[in-house]
Amino acid sequence: MELMKSLEFNEVYDLHGGIVAWEEAGLPLVTPDTSGSTSDPATTLPAATSPPSSSDSKTPAKFAVSNLHTDPPVPVPPSGLFSFIVTVTNEGGVEGYYEAVVEVVEVIGVIRLEIGSVSERVLIPPGQSRIVTFEQIHLTQGIFEATIEKENLLFECT
Numbered sequence: 001m002e003l004m005k006s007l008e009f010n011e012v013y014d015l016h017g018g019i020v021a022w023e024e025a026g027l028p029l030v031t032p033d034t035s036g037s038t039s040d041p042a043t044t045l046p047a048a049t050s051p052p053s054s055s056d057s058k059t060p061a062k063f064a065v066s067n068l069h070t071d072p073p074v075p076v077p078p079s080g081l082f083s084f085i086v087t088v089t090n091e092g093g094v095e096g097y098y099e100a101v102v103e104v105v106e107v108i109g110v111i112r113l114e115i116g117s118v119s120e121r122v123l124i125p126p127g128q129s130r131i132v133t134f135e136q137i138h139l140t141q142g143i144f145e146a147t148i149e150k151e152n153l154l155f156e157c158t
Helices: 002-006 018-024
Strands: 063-071 081-090 096-108 111-124 129-138 142-148 151-157
Touching: 018 096, 063 096, 063 142, 063 151, 081 096, 081 111, 081 142, 096 129, 111 129
Parallel strands: none
Antiparallel strands: 063 081, 081 129, 096 111, 096 142, 142 151
C-alpha cells in the first residue's frame, strides 16, 4: 500500500481477503476493455464502486451443493473414464462465483488414501442452479469416496 501511495495514488485500500473474497461476496467488478478499442478509459470504465452498506437489501451469494453422482452410474468399470456431476445452487441475492472441488480418496478398510481432487469454477446468478461436470476421471479397481462440501459418494470401480 505504501508503494501505491508513494506513486501518488490518492485512494488506496486494503481489501481483506483480496479480490477473491470480493468476487465471492458477489460484489461488482470492473474489467478492462479488451476489444482493442483506443477510446478514453474514463468513458469506458464506470466510476469506482464502494462496497454495499449493511442496509443493502441483497444478500451475498450463498451456495448449496446437492446430487453428487457419477456418469455412468456406479459401479464404474475399472480403468474406464467417467464423470462426477453435482448441482450447485446460488441461494443468495447476487450473482457469484463458486469453486466446486471434488476430493477423492481410496478406501482400504479403515484407511483412506488421498487420490487427489478436481475443481471447476462457475458463475451462478441468484436463485439459479448449475450442473457442474468433472469429466474424464480415470481410477483403477477399488473402493473410493468422493466429497464436495457435505455431499459424499462411496463407489466401487469393479
